[in-house]
Amino acid sequence: MAEDLAAQDFERIIAEIGPKPSGLGMLAGDLIRRVLDVVLNLLFIEDIDDLLEEIARAVRELFPVDRVVIWLAGEDLVRRPKVVQGFPEDQKSEILAISYSDQEIAEVKKYAKWLSKLSWFMPAEILQKRGLDERDLLFVKDRNDVLRPRKSPDEWHPLDYLDICIYSRTGKYIGAIEIESTTDGKMLPLETVRAMEIFASICSVAIELATMRDKELAIADAAASRANQISRILTFSKDVLSLVDPDALLDNVLKALKELFGFQAGSIVLLDETENCFRYVAMIGYSDEEMAYAKTLRIPPDALKYDISPEFMIGRNAYYVPAEQLPENRLIWEIYTPSSFDRLRKIRGEPRAHEGAWHKLDNLIFVLHDRHGRPVGAIYPDAPSDGLIPKPETVDGIGIFASLVSISLENAKNYRLTLRAKEEIELLNSLLFRDVSIMNESMRDHLALAMEPHLTKEQRMKYVRNAMEKLDAMIELIQRVRRLSQIQSLDHSSLVRIDVASVIRNQVSKALSKMPDRRIKVLFGSLPENSFVLANDMIGELFSDIIGFSLRNNYSETPEMIISINELMDDFTNRKYFDITISDNGSPIPDEKRPGLFDIPYGTSEFTMTDISLFAVKSIAKMYGGRIWVEDRMSGGMPVGNTFHILLPAG
The missing domain is CATH 3.30.450.40 (GAF domain)
Incomplete structure (x- = not known):
C-alpha cells in the first residue's frame, strides 16, 4: 500500500x-x-x-x-x-x-x-x-x-x-x-x-x-482508394445489377462481395410479404446442408429490427452487431444445421482473437429498401478474408453497392410484375374468349331447343331461362375481367380517404340480404371509429368478395362470422396499419391451397369465377398498399375455421 x-x-x-x-x-x-x-x-x-x-x-x-x-x-x-x-x-x-x-x-x-x-x-x-x-x-x-x-x-x-x-x-x-x-x-x-x-x-x-x-498523404491515399473502389463498384455493378432475373441478381451480388470486398461468405434475406417474414434467398460460402436448412427458416421482422437498432449503426444503412451483443434467442436465425446448434452456442461464448478480429458470430448488415423507404431485405457479408472487422472505408463501399442493389432489385421486381401483368392479361383474354365462346354456344343451343315445335310451354320456358342464365354469367365474366383490367391500370393518385368500418357494415348487410334463408350469425369485434384508409370505389368489392367467399364455402347449419379491425404499427416505417380480420366456422382451407388461393391458376385450363374474384381481391388490396392472406382460426389448439386478414395502411 x-x-x-x-x-x-x-x-x-x-x-x-x-x-x-x-x-x-x-x-x-x-x-x-x-x-x-x-x-x-x-x-x-x-x-x-x-x-x-x-x-x-x-x-x-x-x-x-x-x-x-x-x-x-x-x-x-x-x-x-x-x-x-x-x-x-x-x-x-x-x-x-x-x-x-x-x-x-x-x-x-x-x-x-x-x-x-x-x-x-x-x-x-x-x-x-x-x-x-x-x-x-x-x-x-x-x-x-x-x-x-x-x-x-x-x-x-x-x-x-x-x-x-x-x-x-x-x-x-x-x-x-x-x-x-x-x-x-x-x-x-x-x-x-x-x-x-x-x-x-x-x-x-x-x-x-x-x-x-502524413495526414495529407493519408487523405490523398484514402481519396484515391475510395475513387478506385467506387470505380470498381460501378464497373462491376454495370454487369451484375443489370440482370432482370432476381435470383441471378442476388447470386451475383454475393459473388461481388467476395470479388470487390474480400468476404468469403454472405447471405441475403428478403421480405416475404405473403407470410410477413424474412427468408434467406441467396447464400455463398456455407455448406449445402446449412444453406438448405436456412431456406426453411421464416425470420420474424423483430429479428431484423434488432439487427438494425440505432445503437448498432455504423454508416448509412449499415449496422454491426458484435457477437458479444447477440442475444440467445437471435442465434436460431443464424445459418447452421439443427445438429450444430449446440456448437453455435459454444462459439458465441468464445472470446475474439483480439480487439479488431472478426468473430464467427459477428453480424454486418446492409439494409435494402424499396422505393417507399421500407426495409425489404438485408445483405449479411460474412467471413472477411483478412479476419478483421471491416474498416469504415470498406463499410462505405459496401453501403454504396447495397444502395445500387436496392435499386436493381426494385427494377427487377417491377420488370417481373410487368411481365406477370402481361401474362395475366393474355391469360384472362384467352380464358375470356374461351369461356364466352362456350357460354355463347351453350346459350345458342338452349335457344335452338326452345324453338322446337313439339315442346310444351313449360319446357320452352326452361330452355329460355337456361339461355338467360348463360347470358348473365357471360355478362358477369366480361365485367369482372374488365374490372381486373381497371385495377391493373389504376395507381395511388386516384385514392381517397374512406372509413373502412362503414364499408364493412354495408357489405355485411348486402351479403345477408342475398341469403335470407340461411341462419347466419355475424359478430362485430373491435370496429374503431375513424378507421380511414386510402381507397376507391373498389373497396366495397374487396370485402363483398371475401365475405361472399367465406359464406358460400361455409356449410355449417349455423354459419358464423366474426369481423374486427385492429390497429398495428410498422416499426420499420413508423406507419399505422389496419388489420381487418374476417373469421368463420367453415371447413379450414387445406395448407397446400392457401399459398395460391388469391392467384390466377397458371398452367391449367380450370378457371372459375371464384378464382377471378379472389385474384381481384388480392389486386385491390395491393393497389391500396396492403396485402391479404388466410390462416386457420384456432380454438383449444385445434383449427375450427378460417381467418382472412386484410392489412391496409391507414389513410
Whole structure:
C-alpha cells in the first residue's frame, strides 16, 4: 500500500532534489548553436517515425542523456511511447507496449517538480512514497536499486525522470521527450534543461509538419482508394445489377462481395410479404446442408429490427452487431444445421482473437429498401478474408453497392410484375374468349331447343331461362375481367380517404340480404371509429368478395362470422396499419391451397369465377398498399375455421 504523502514531505523533496542552476547563469553559446543546427535539419524529415527516431538520437548526442523515451498523445488523449532509445531490446519492447491515460498523467503532475511551463521533474522519493506500479519498474536497469535512498542530492536516481513537454502552435499537448537516465549519473543542470526546452519547442514544429504531411498523404491515399473502389463498384455493378432475373441478381451480388470486398461468405434475406417474414434467398460460402436448412427458416421482422437498432449503426444503412451483443434467442436465425446448434452456442461464448478480429458470430448488415423507404431485405457479408472487422472505408463501399442493389432489385421486381401483368392479361383474354365462346354456344343451343315445335310451354320456358342464365354469367365474366383490367391500370393518385368500418357494415348487410334463408350469425369485434384508409370505389368489392367467399364455402347449419379491425404499427416505417380480420366456422382451407388461393391458376385450363374474384381481391388490396392472406382460426389448439386478414395502411 502506498504511503500518504504529507504536504511537508512533498515541499521538502521538491525543494531539495532536482535540476539546479550550474552557477554560470546562462546557456553556453556553442550548445545553443549546436541545438539550432541539429533541430533545423529535423524540419525537413517528412516521415513521422523517422523524425521521432532522429529527435531521440539528437537528444542523446546534444545532451548528457543515456536513456530517452518520446511519448505522443493520441486523439483519445492516451499517452503512448513511440521511440525508446538506450534500452536493451527486450526492455524496449515492454516499454512500447504500455500507455498512460490523460487522468493518470494529470495525477502524476500534481506531485511533480515544475521547472517551467514546459518541463517537470519526478523525483524517485515521491514515487517511492506514493507507491510503484509495474510500469514504473520497466524503466530501471536494476530493480534492486528501486527502493534504495539517493546517495547525494546531485545523483540521478534510477527512478528519476524528466519530462520536456511538446505543444502545438495552438497550445495543444502533443507529447513529451522523457529523460530516463543521464550518461554520468548526475542531475542535469537547469541550463541544460532550458536548452532542451528550446530544442523541444522547435521539434514541435517539425512534428506538426510531419503529421500534417502524413495526414495529407493519408487523405490523398484514402481519396484515391475510395475513387478506385467506387470505380470498381460501378464497373462491376454495370454487369451484375443489370440482370432482370432476381435470383441471378442476388447470386451475383454475393459473388461481388467476395470479388470487390474480400468476404468469403454472405447471405441475403428478403421480405416475404405473403407470410410477413424474412427468408434467406441467396447464400455463398456455407455448406449445402446449412444453406438448405436456412431456406426453411421464416425470420420474424423483430429479428431484423434488432439487427438494425440505432445503437448498432455504423454508416448509412449499415449496422454491426458484435457477437458479444447477440442475444440467445437471435442465434436460431443464424445459418447452421439443427445438429450444430449446440456448437453455435459454444462459439458465441468464445472470446475474439483480439480487439479488431472478426468473430464467427459477428453480424454486418446492409439494409435494402424499396422505393417507399421500407426495409425489404438485408445483405449479411460474412467471413472477411483478412479476419478483421471491416474498416469504415470498406463499410462505405459496401453501403454504396447495397444502395445500387436496392435499386436493381426494385427494377427487377417491377420488370417481373410487368411481365406477370402481361401474362395475366393474355391469360384472362384467352380464358375470356374461351369461356364466352362456350357460354355463347351453350346459350345458342338452349335457344335452338326452345324453338322446337313439339315442346310444351313449360319446357320452352326452361330452355329460355337456361339461355338467360348463360347470358348473365357471360355478362358477369366480361365485367369482372374488365374490372381486373381497371385495377391493373389504376395507381395511388386516384385514392381517397374512406372509413373502412362503414364499408364493412354495408357489405355485411348486402351479403345477408342475398341469403335470407340461411341462419347466419355475424359478430362485430373491435370496429374503431375513424378507421380511414386510402381507397376507391373498389373497396366495397374487396370485402363483398371475401365475405361472399367465406359464406358460400361455409356449410355449417349455423354459419358464423366474426369481423374486427385492429390497429398495428410498422416499426420499420413508423406507419399505422389496419388489420381487418374476417373469421368463420367453415371447413379450414387445406395448407397446400392457401399459398395460391388469391392467384390466377397458371398452367391449367380450370378457371372459375371464384378464382377471378379472389385474384381481384388480392389486386385491390395491393393497389391500396396492403396485402391479404388466410390462416386457420384456432380454438383449444385445434383449427375450427378460417381467418382472412386484410392489412391496409391507414389513410
